[in-house]
């Protein structure tokens with residue numbers, strides 16, 4: 159026996175380690191929504207694993223990540239449905255050479271359709287006799303979650319196609335996206351409410367689609383682009399024709415699709431869109447190339463994970479190398495201390511960048527980043543630019559480059575020793591009531607629109623009042639006097655009076671919003687509302703135990719502990735006492751939850767006369783089911799509940815805008 163056969167080749171160990179790493183990366187990407195590898199790293203590792211598996215066929219495993227696409231299954235609450243056709247992924251390419259390699263394997267003279275690669279989540283819409291009956295996520299590629307109630311909140315997805323020439327069954331696949339504008343607004347709001355930010359619109363769309371509350375989904379404003387039609391006896395013999403037909407049927411199909419006849423043409427399309435995509439309202443991360451002829455597509459077929467008739471080309475991420483001049487530390491309103499890279503200014507995605515986040519201490523240590531280094535800065539989908547890497551140092555012994563600076567042990571704003579909660583990466587200043595950015599942050603949150611909504615007290619004014627010693631905590635707001643504030647720079651008597659009027663009006667803000675305004679950590683607007691429904695006075699809430707609080711939907715042990723701690727702190731009790739004396743609402747019935755979500759996010763116009771119920775009854779029905787009754791028809795109207803003798807103007811406007819009408823009977827059936 160060969161002596162060496164006993165010793166295992168190191169590649170076998172590498173193969174096992176790669177499988178494990180990619181399994182984990184898939185889980186973090188699809189289930190936790192927290193990607194750990196860049197697409198490129200993921201692809202490189204996947205290729206290496208494929209090579210190793212080819213080297214050791216005896217190690218074949220049907221469960222290997224090379225044999226199936228990642229999974230986003232595992233959430234509660236949605237019906238799981240088997241796909242009629244598996245939902246596959248696409249092979250990636252990054253260069254002209256790789257595209258040429260792919261084209262070489264195709265029949266000569268093929269037509270290639272170029273499309274944008276939308277960076278969201280894939281969705282499969284099932285239409286039976288023209289009616290949307292299911293909307294499935296990719297899941298594990300074999301079965302997905304039916305998220306139809308959430309999908310129905312997307313205005314561009316038709317619920318019903320009013321034509322008699324559509325096939326009995328067809329499926330349209332596409333991408334669900336959160337447009338940039340909505341993404342930025344959502345993150346801004348989450349920042350205000352101390353909720354974790356979404357890293358990019360893709361994560362935000364994925365988190366949104368998994369919500370169990372279609373009203374919240376509707377509010378966030380998802381959109382969808384459709385890019386592939388499947389089924390039996392469908393019209394057309396090319397992919398391009400099918401998408402054009404789908405467009406005629408009322409589906410949202412991108413105008414950026416183009417039939418190309420050569421690699422040169424494909425490369426010109428790529429070059430054009432690599433720049434032009436920055437003007438699109440949604441995120442794209444590449445181009446998809448598809449064989450146009452459907453018979454040829456069928457002939458080419460599929461591998462276990464991807465079609466052979468399509469390939470993705472990924473745009474290079476926008477990053478730049480620049481000099482790290484200095485690391486400074488910024489204290490946020492929750493006391494988290496973030497290291498900030500001060501950079502030699504550099505142009506990135508159309509803006510000049512000179513500051514970028516270094517995330518936390520572990521990040522700096524793991525990359526051994528020091529002032530004087532050249533670092534990679536990326537903007538990607540995020541609002542705040544981030545450092546993503548460091549260039550190799552030419553001379554590590556260069557005395558001008560100091561050692562990695564140590565993270566400060568005390569708060570740079572107030573000098574309090576920092577603490578690091580176990581399991582968290584962030585250092586935090588615990589001096590909630592004495593640290594300037596935390597004091598001002600708490601006041602800014604308290605007066606914000608969704609909290610006490612006090613007009614006139616913006617960030618600058620709060621800063622000014624803080625500097626002048628007029629504001630130290632939220633209770634001080636109710637002690638402000640006209641003579642104190644009218645004399646401040648930039649403020650005359652009129653604006654001072656405005657502020658005081660706003661403060662006076664805030665005394666009527668209902669209890670649920672007051673609770674949100676207090677700024678208890680992790681108690682956002684929705685959670686506050688849920689708590690206020692259960693505890694309709696502060697006096698009962700104050701005595702609630704963590705266990706009792708956990709019984710409330712959305713309240714987990716961490717939030718419960720934050721609430722209990724808040725009411726244990728004597729300084730908070732003093733503030734609450736002053737606020738109560740000032741006349742704030744510390745009790746009251748919170749608005750009840752609607753009885754169903756059937757009409758969540760919809761704007762419905764009622765017009766005409768009815769037989770079964772009165773107009774007011776229909777209005778109440780709409781509201782109890784999560785919808786909104788509006789007076790006039792616009793492009794935002796979801797449908798019109800149309801009785802007899804509907805006004806001719808409304809009818810014309812509805813026709814012009816393509817707004818569907820529902821009869822009384824259809825509406826009642828829908829409500830049943």
Ligand code: IVH
Nearest residue numbers: 246247248273274275276279280385446465
């Ligand atoms: S075609 C059989 N076309 O990219 C594969 N996919 O990385 C059918 N995607 O899972 C997919 N834009 O979610 C296709 N124009 C487009 C696309 C697109 C985005 C997504 C899709 C797919 C993923 C693969």
